């Protein structure tokens with residue numbers, strides 16, 4: 001989908017709906033704007049239900065201050081306008097009060113962004129705007145100071161967050177990543193583990209930014225099997241996104257086809273709007289011409305080469321499992337029988353190894369180890385089919401959620417060794 005061809009009012013409705021659906025704003029809270037090439041600001045209205053905005057509700061403000069539309073522009077129009085004036089590179093501003101970021105804003109703390117390569121890349125460094133009355137010129141000044149200093153994100157004490165970017169979709173991506181990151185840190189604290197913060201040097205030397213260059217090929221035909229696989233993958237990606245197992249541009253699915261080639265998700269394309277034609281085919285180590293696969297493509301290929309029994313892989317950053325990935329807390333799947341049967345012995349892999357030691361990682365997968373937690377990075381699950389891998393990811397995330405919640409109730413009691421043996425016998429699990 002080409003967002004730059006969409007009218008600003010339609011972009012605003014689309015993103016507001018997405019923010020509301022994902023529980024990141026209340027009906028009355030939050031406002032978004034876009035500055036178009038003519039200098040007009042398109043902005044959400046004041047006091048209108050954010051859950052049911054239509055194109056007619058969006059307000060247009062001309063450079064001379066003339067207001068066009070059936071409502072009143074958001075009360076926060078002054079700070080939106082202020083940001084556009086001092087930062088010509090910013091074309092969209094997003095302001096909201098999502099729960100986890102507000103928690104940080106109440107504690108007057110900024111989320112740590114150096115927790116994963118993606119969070120460091122997307123969120124960068126964050127400014128702080130002190131408390132002022134909403135809609136006031138003083139609030140506009142506090143926020144503008146942060147953007148003038150070069151920040152694209154400003155935390156607002158006892159209020160929320162403001163994000164500026166070159167497009168509304170980029171602003172949304174930062175917003176979603178930052179809210180997920182804030183939630184992740186809250187859950188990691190509940191786990192009582194020590195949070196591991198990455199250093200700039202570790203990030204630079206890890207190879208996490210490396211984009212593998214593959215030779216390309218032009219497919220002669222697309223089999224019905226491949227078309228069915230693309231369709232199923234797209235359905236599950238959208239499901240993974242709506243269930244918050246995937247982020248807007250994070251999360252990789254791949255699936256082996258019967259001729260030995262495999263299909264994989266593309267790099268960066270928004271998971272909420274992905275279509276079957278966006279999926280990338282990899283054949284004999286070559287990539288479908290004109291497309292860019294997810295950066296973990298070589299890890300996927302190596303695992304398929306080594307394990308004939310694995311037909312699907314998912315690499316993701318689900319928030320509850322990630323709380324284990326960014327702390328030293330061990331993830332023990334012996335919570336309920338279903339979790340142990342699906343997840344067995346999940347192993348943790350030190351940060352960076354998923355980039356530097358692909359063969360070792362591929363060798364670590366086995367029937368008794370179908371899930372790896374890459375420290376400060378992601379989680380990877382294998383499956384005999386796409387739905388099997390997806391189920392495993394869901395079970396992992398539910399289990400992680402339950403363990404974190406249980407910590408607030410009492411000590412977690414795992415299923416004991418004898419009970420595990422009984423499960424292994426009853427369900428024919430190999431060692």
Ligand SMILES: [Zn+2]
Nearest residue numbers: 030134159160
């Ligand atoms: Zn506000």
